[in-house]
Structure formats: C-alpha cells, structure tokens
Amino acid sequence: MPPDELTAARQDLTADCGRCVGLCCVVPAFAASADFAIDKPAGTPCVNLLPDSRCGVHGQLRERGFPGCVVFDCLGAGQRVTQDVFGGADWRDDPATASAMSAVFPVMRQLTELLWHLREARTLVAPGPLRDEVEQRLAAVEALAAGRADELAALDAGAHRREVGDLLGRVSEAVRRDVPGRARDRRGADLVGAALRGAALRGASLRGAYLIGADLRGADLRRADLLGADLRAADLRGADLTGALFLTQPQLTAAVGDPSTSLPAALERPGHWAPAPGARRR
Numbered sequence: 001m002p003p004d005e006l007t008a009a010r011q012d013l014t015a016d017c018g019r020c021v022g023l024c025c026v027v028p029a030f031a032a033s034a035d036f037a038i039d040k041p042a043g044t045p046c047v048n049l050l051p052d053s054r055c056g057v058h059g060q061l062r063e064r065g066f067p068g069c070v071v072f073d074c075l076g077a078g079q080r081v082t083q084d085v086f087g088g089a090d091w092r093d094d095p096a097t098a099s100a101m102s103a104v105f106p107v108m109r110q111l112t113e114l115l116w117h118l119r120e121a122r123t124l125v126a127p128g129p130l131r132d133e134v135e136q137r138l139a140a141v142e143a144l145a146a147g148r149a150d151e152l153a154a155l156d157a158g159a160h161r162r163e164v165g166d167l168l169g170r171v172s173e174a175v176r177r178d179v180p181g182r183a184r185d186r187r188g189a190d191l192v193g194a195a196l197r198g199a200a201l202r203g204a205s206l207r208g209a210y211l212i213g214a215d216l217r218g219a220d221l222r223r224a225d226l227l228g229a230d231l232r233a234a235d236l237r238g239a240d241l242t243g244a245l246f247l248t249q250p251q252l253t254a255a256v257g258d259p260s261t262s263l264p265a266a267l268e269r270p271g272h273w274a275p276a277p278g279a280r281r282r
C-alpha cells in the first residue's frame, strides 16, 4: 500500500475536535510540570476549556505553559466516544454520562493507537500467514472499538496491547531482518540525553527506548522500529527516519526537528519545528 493510501486508511484515526466534547481536557489528570501549568484532577474540566468545548488558549499553548496539550493526540478516540458510543451526548449532561465517558475514553484511546499500528503493519508484510494474522487482529480490534460503553469500560485494554505488541514485534523482525548494515537493537534502552549525533541506527529496534532529550542530529534511523520510544525533546534535526516503523504523530510532535529531518511518508512535519536555516519565520 503506498504511503498516501496508508494516510487515507488512517483518516478516521485523526482527531476531529469539532465532533468531540473536549474529553482530553476533562478525563485525564494533569500534574503541574513542564508539560502542564496546572494541577488538574481526573474527570474535571481544565480551567481553559470553553463551554463549546474549544480551548481558550489554543493559539498560545506553549507560551501559557501547556506544551503537553500540543503533543497529545487522541488518534480519533474523542469523536468515537462522543458520537459512536454516546450518540452525541455531552459529559455536561449529567454525572452518570460524565462518569461513563471518563471510563471509556482511556480505553478507546488505547484501541485507536492499536488500530494505528495494525493498519501500518498490514502494509509492511507480504500476503501469507503473518499478514493473515495482522488482518485478523485488526478486525478484532475494530470490533472491540465498536463496542457499547459498558463493554468498553470493562475491557482489559492492557491485555490487548500486549498481544498486539507481540504481533507487531514479529512484523518488525520480518521487515528489519534484511536491512543492509542493520544496527544492533537497543530495545527499552535508557538513552536519555544520549549523544547519538550521526549514529548509525538503521534497522535497529528502539522499541520502548528512552530517548528523552537525546542528540540524534543526523542519525540514520531508516527502518528503525520506534514503537513506544520516548522522543520528548529528542533532537532529530537532519536525522533520516525514512521508513521508520510504528512511529506516531504525537511521538514526532514531542521531538525537535527541522526541514532537514526526513520523515516516514505517512507522517506530517510538526508545524512548530524549526524552519530551514535562513528561512524567515512567519
């Protein structure tokens, strides 16, 4: 499947805030930190949330101390919960609806992430037993995501994550097996702040690696497996992520990059990344 077809196949995994009731601004708890300017208990609306479910500081999130909101992406969970599960209801309607939505939203967010990865996995393997397994798992997760509120609230999403994670690991291994000059795997490695400028990481598994603040300028990350890698503030300027596996838009948005960063074809360049040297900021 060409990259533009993968983008189209993920269309329903794109947040549509106009069809949501601000669930990401209500359901999670925030702890005052570099990501959020305030403490907020779970299940209570953020002080910046407007009555029409828009954010009152949307255009100034970083300046106002909410960069964590820029990075967050529900991958379409918000509109699924609001429209498909609750038929357009609002958590403001009554406490029971608010409580039920709070229970369902985190589960749906996990399912939409699994769908994101499984739809990519389907494009990576040739027809055969492994591809069949991906297709079956994808159909199963789609069915779970279409469940009723009580079914979703009772779902053990963690168990499904583990099973899908195992399958994605086998897909990853099959894809990376023949990568020329494949670098050694650093799965789950603590690489916080690591000096990896120009590092040869082609085809490596960096699954679940902690790359917070790592210097990855000019690194070769082609066909690297980045499932769940923590890329917050990692410097990807000039890095080559062509064909990188299982990377999500929120991971990318949390990193630092510029126009010289080469991206997997189905991902978008974050709008806040630095412009090319000499380019004028608008």
Ligand code: SF4
Pocket (backbone or CB within 6 Å): 024, 025, 026, 046, 047, 048, 049, 050, 054, 055, 056, 057, 058, 066, 069
């Ligand atoms: S600052 Fe805006 S985007 Fe962030 S939680 Fe509050 S209302 Fe939502």
